[in-house]
Amino acid sequence: MQVGGALTGRRREFHWGQKESQVDFFDIKGILETVVEEITSCRPAVRSYCSPCYQKGQAAQLLLGGDTLGIFGRVAPQVLSRFQIKRPVYIFTLEFDRLLRHWQRERKFRPLPLYPAAQRDIAVVVDEQVETGQIVQAIGAVNPRLIESVELFDVYKGDQIPKGKKSLAFALTFRSAEATLSEAKVEKLFQKIVEKLNREFDAQLRS
Known part of the structure; x- marks a missing residue:
């Protein structure tokens, strides 16, 4: 089973006096890493990915234990132009069945660090x-x-x-x-x- 989604537009609601910022590659990367880590208690590896659907240098795979858990990135301009979309769009697909294979039913306790980073x-x-x-x-x-x-x-x-x-x-x-x-x-x-x-x-x- 696959789960997919898209991200575009402002990073947060507009507030007077704050500079407006748009979502980017690192926003969707951080969201997906958090999802995987919450389910599996492990941080996935991220490897670059190439496809005509994605803008070059702006796509990646999520990997864990030899499994490809998902793909995400910025949609290629030529794809967006077909739908007359002018703003950047970031999409993802997650292989949910593979993700659940790594599900940790018992959460691993990690003690708080004693010394500063x-x-x-x-x-x-x-x-x-x-x-x-x-x-x-x-x-x-x-x-x-x-x-x-x-x-x-x-x-x-x-x-x-x-x-x-x-x-x-x-x-x-x-x-x-x-x-x-x-x-x-x-x-x-x-x-x-x-x-x-x-x-x-x-x-x-x-x-």
Whole structure:
């Protein structure tokens, strides 16, 4: 059984004095990740996806335990034009039967962390064909005990980026279960990440 939906328009109701913002790829990504995590107690992997129905670089698959749980992304302009739709539209389909196979009847208790997290952002320029999931996995592998999460928050292609390249920006969360991480320790981890991405993907830091 498939479940589908669409997202378009303002991110929230208009309020005087607030800048109006439109929903985007990361809104639908966050919603679907939350749905999967609430049902399965596991965070799905996200892998880029290509189809004529979706705008290039704006579509992805949700993966968990070898199953493709769903596909989502921005509808291609040529598809929208057939229906005379001028605003961006984001759609998704979820394979509900597959999702329920991963349903956790007993919720796993996760104790609250004892020590604070350290946050850093990183933006790298890589070849267009490099998948976001590859970068996420490479970063996490640097030190799985101390790298708590890696979240993509921006994809950019444009005049400031060489042709055939793209910029990917990630929010990194570092945390130790044993002690508060020092700034020096976080910086050392960050430099290891930079070196690994450069070595494996020829990634260049974007200032």
